Amino acid sequence: GTPVDASAAVEWFRKAAEHGYAPSQRHLADCYAMGEGVSKNMATAASWMRKAADQGDAEAQVALARYYRNGEGVQKNEKLALELMLKAAAAEYNVDSFCELGQMYMNGQGTPKDFVEAAKWYRKAADRGDKEGLLNMGKILRLGQGVPKDMKEAVRLLREAANLACAQAQLQLGLIFAEGEGVPKDSKEAMKWLQLAALQGLPDAEYHLGCYHKFGRGLVEKDQAKALMWLEKAARRGHALAQLEAGMSLCNGLAGVPNPGRAAEWLKSAAEQGLHQAQNQLGMCYLNGLGVEKNPEKAVNWFRRAAQHANEESQYHLGCCYREGRGVEMDRSKAKQWLRKAAALGHPESKQQLALFYFEGDGENAVTDGSHAVRLLNESIDQGCLWGANLLGSALVTGTRIPADPELGVVYLRKAAEAGLPESQYALATCLIRGLGVSKDVAEGVKLLHCVVSHRPRHPSAMALGLLGYLYTTGEGVPVDTVLGLRYLRQAAEDELLAARFLLAVMLLRKGVEEDAEEVAQLLEDCGNYDAAELLDLEAAKKRLLKSLY
Numbered sequence: 001g002t003p004v005d006a007s008a009a010v011e012w013f014r015k016a017a018e019h020g021y022a023p024s025q026r027h028l029a030d031c032y033a034m035g036e037g038v039s040k041n042m043a044t045a046a047s048w049m050r051k052a053a054d055q056g057d058a059e060a061q062v063a064l065a066r067y068y069r070n071g072e073g074v075q076k077n078e079k080l081a082l083e084l085m086l087k088a089a090a091a092e093y094n095v096d097s098f099c100e101l102g103q104m105y106m107n108g109q110g111t112p113k114d115f116v117e118a119a120k121w122y123r124k125a126a127d128r129g130d131k132e133g134l135l136n137m138g139k140i141l142r143l144g145q146g147v148p149k150d151m152k153e154a155v156r157l158l159r160e161a162a163n164l165a166c167a168q169a170q171l172q173l174g175l176i177f178a179e180g181e182g183v184p185k186d187s188k189e190a191m192k193w194l195q196l197a198a199l200q201g202l203p204d205a206e207y208h209l210g211c212y213h214k215f216g217r218g219l220v221e222k223d224q225a226k227a228l229m230w231l232e233k234a235a236r237r238g239h240a241l242a243q244l245e246a247g248m249s250l251c252n253g254l255a256g257v258p259n260p261g262r263a264a265e266w267l268k269s270a271a272e273q274g275l276h277q278a279q280n281q282l283g284m285c286y287l288n289g290l291g292v293e294k295n296p297e298k299a300v301n302w303f304r305r306a307a308q309h310a311n312e313e314s315q316y317h318l319g320c321c322y323r324e325g326r327g328v329e330m331d332r333s334k335a336k337q338w339l340r341k342a343a344a345l346g347h348p349e350s351k352q353q354l355a356l357f358y359f360e361g362d363g364e365n366a367v368t369d370g371s372h373a374v375r376l377l378n379e380s381i382d383q384g385c386l387w388g389a390n391l392l393g394s395a396l397v398t399g400t401r402i403p404a405d406p407e408l409g410v411v412y413l414r415k416a417a418e419a420g421l422p423e424s425q426y427a428l429a430t431c432l433i434r435g436l437g438v439s440k441d442v443a444e445g446v447k448l449l450h451c452v453v454s455h456r457p458r459h460p461s462a463m464a465l466g467l468l469g470y471l472y473t474t475g476e477g478v479p480v481d482t483v484l485g486l487r488y489l490r491q492a493a494e495d496e497l498l499a500a501r502f503l504l505a506v507m508l509l510r511k512g513v514e515e516d517a518e519e520v521a522q523l524l525e526d527c528g529n530y531d532a533a534e535l536l537d538l539e540a541a542k543k544r545l546l547k548s549l550y
Contacts, residue, residue, distance in 0.1 A: 006037030017048060025052035026060040033073075042073030053084065061088035062097050069109060082110030089121070098125035099132045106136075106145075115146030126157055134161035135169045142172070142181075151182025162193060170197035171205045178212065178219050187219045198230065206234035207242040214249065228255040235266055243270035244278045251281075251290065260291030271302060279306035280314040287317070287326070296327030307338065315342035316350045323353070332357070348380035352388050355380075359391070359400055370402045381412070389416040390424040397427070397437055406437025422452045426460040430467070430550055433477065442477025462495035467549050469500060470542060473507065493523060499548040502527045506541040 010031050016024035025048045031037050032045035046067050052060035065084035068077045082104055088097035098121045104110055105118035119140055125133020138158035141150045155176060161169035174194035177186045194212075197205035210231035216222040228249050234242030243266040249255055250263035264285045270278030283302035286295045300321050306314035319338035322331045336357060342350035355373035380388035389412045395402055396409030410431050416424035425448045431437050432445035452464035465488045471478050473485030486507065492500035505523040 006031070008037075010037035017051070020051075020055070022052040022055040022057040022060065025049070025055075026057055026063070029060070029063070042067070044073075046073035053087075056087075058088040058091040058094040058097065061085070062094060062100060065097075065100065069104070078104075078110035080110075089124075095125050095128050095130045095133065098122070098128075099130065099136065102133070102136055106140075115140065117146070119146035129160070131161045131164040131166040131169070134158070134164070135166050135172070138169065139172060142176070151176075155183060162196070165200070167197045167200040167202040167205065170194070170200075171202055171208070174205065175208065178208075178217075185218075190219060198233070201237070203234040203237040203239040203242065206230045206237070207239050207245070210234065210242060210245060214245065214254070224249065224255040232266075235269070238269075238273075240270045240273040240275045240278070243267070243273075244275055244281070247278065247281065251285075260285070262291070264291030271305075274309075276306040276309040276311040276314070279303075279309075280311050280317070283314060283317060287321075296321070298327075300327035307341070310341075310345065312342040312345040312347040312350070315339070315345070316347050316353070319350065319353060343376065346383070348383040348385040348388065351376040351380040352385065352391060355388075355391060359395055361401070374402060381415075386416040386419050386421040386424065389413070390421055390427065393424065394427050397431060406431070408437075410437040417448065422455040422460050425449075426452045426464050429464070433467070433471070434550070440477075442471070446471065446478060456495075462492050462497040462500075463549050465489070465492035465495065466497045466500040470503070470546065470549070474542065497548070498527055499544050502544060503541045506537075 013024045013028040017028045029045045029048035032041045049060050049064045053064045061084045065081040067074050069081035085097050085101050085104065088094045089101055102118045102121035105114045122133050122137040122140065126137040134157045138154045138161060140146055141154035158169045158173050162173050170193045174190050174197060176183060178190035194205050194209050198209050210227045212219045213223045213230065214227035228246060231242045231246040235246045247263045247266035250259045252258065267278050267282045267285060271282045279302045283299045285292050286302065287299035303314040303318040307318050315338045319335045321327050322335035339350045339354050343354055355376045358369045358373040377388040377392040393409045393412030396405045413424045413428040417428045429445040429448035432441045449464040449468050453461050455461055469485045469489030469492055472481045472488060489500050489504040493504050501523045508519060
């Protein structure tokens with residue numbers, strides 16, 4: 001019936017404490033530690049707690065041990081902390097000391113790590129029904145640390161703790177049933193325990209619920225809206241992995257319309273916590289202006305931070321930035337340095353880029369560099385990267401800095417073309433039309449060119465349009481169709497293929513239709529220098545186009 005008055009409580013505790021009453025000394029120490037009724041002062045708290053501990057007060061011994069372990073109000077001394085915990089545990093009724101000792105032996109605080117000793121103390125706490133003891137004993141039985149692994153007993157103890165509303169135990173149970181770890185996989189049990197833990201505000205549980213809804217993983221039907229809801233709940237509590245996943249979901253629009261601005265905010269939060277995957281993704285946002293103002297310099301900064309943590313994607317992007325001079329001064333030597341780091345970690349695109357340096361004439365020894373480039377490309381192909389097959393196939397067909405082998409080159413090009421890579425479809429089409437490394441088959445080549453054209457405005461489509469225009473206007477391997485040929489040439493000209501513009505201009509001039517004069521003038525204006533006589537030489541114009549296409 002007395003109003004709460006922390007200051008008055010402190011004075012009464014002080015009176016009793018000064019007369020040597022240990023519980024009041026402990027309560028007074030707690031007031032100083034928490035700043036209740038008195039200014040917070042950890043040194044004074046430690047002084048009073050020591051007086052109570054010296055009288056054998058087990059609770060005070062545990063509290064003082066924590067001060068020494070954490071360096072609060074006293075100089076950090078883990079060995080003395082352990083001694084105090086052992087004194088408190090000798091009373092046999094102080095369960096807190098049992099769990100604390102288990103933690104100290106588990107982590108090697110004040111003593112070498114000793115999982116067997118840790119298990120002994122956790123078992124003592126668990127046998128007394130303490131939920132922290134039940135949780136930690138269940139965890140080490142699950143992992144087999146200091147005791148033989150025993151999933152049946154682990155689940156029993158974790159269930160006891162979970163029924164005492166221990167959120168961490170509920171999380172552990174949810175994950176065990178979700179993965180079928182030592183028990184039959186049970187999606188209902190998994191979701192029940194994960195949701196109970198999440199409803200207590202446990203970020204790890206919210207994160208895992210978000211991931212299960214996002215990816216399914218045989219546990220629940222995918223539900224991107226629910227996934228984002230749970231991920232953002234955990235993200236708002238500072239969970240870095242949840243911030244990353246929420247950012248990726250928003251970036252890709254998995255839960256609806258993409259929201260790059262909100263995505264970048266979550267990615268930045270995770271990146272600032274040191275999560276290298278988020279640092280890499282944030283770098284991509286700055287590089288491409290996704291949700292943030294485009295800033296290649298900031299992109300490089302984030303790539304560098306992630307790359308220093310052996311993030312192979314960032315090492316690759318950093319290498320490409322140095323190669324292209326984006327956000328940094330162009331430096332091919334540094335580009336190769338970062339690409340080598342990523343390639344050493346198995347990054348397939350980095351292997352392709354290193355090989356490309358050689359094919360561009362950046363090697364020092366024609367034999368060793370050539371064989372190294374081929375090895376890198378074959379490794380990337382084995383990892384399922386189509387660009388490696390395209391690059392190696394093209395080099396073998398043309399004999400670019402490695403011995404020419406058109407037949408083998410066609411094998412590589414066909415592999416990438418059949419997987420749908422337009423660049424390889426175009427290269428294979430030119431081989432089929434020319435009979436280079438394969439029996440000549442213009443009809444099959446034309447089919448591939450039409451596949452390439454369907455990928456407009458991707459780069460090779462302009463060349464494919466130009467080649468189709470050439471074939472249909474000349475009737476080479478296909479029936480002559482001037483109207484269709486001119487249509488393809490006009491589309492290639494619109495895609496800025498200059499040789500197609502020139503041939504189209506020459507063909508329109510030969511028609512002698514006055515209405516075409518304005519178009520011809522416009523086409524020629526974009527073609528640069530040319531001799532007037534060339535306008536009268538249709539065959540030369542065709543050769544000019546073929547030279548740009550093959």
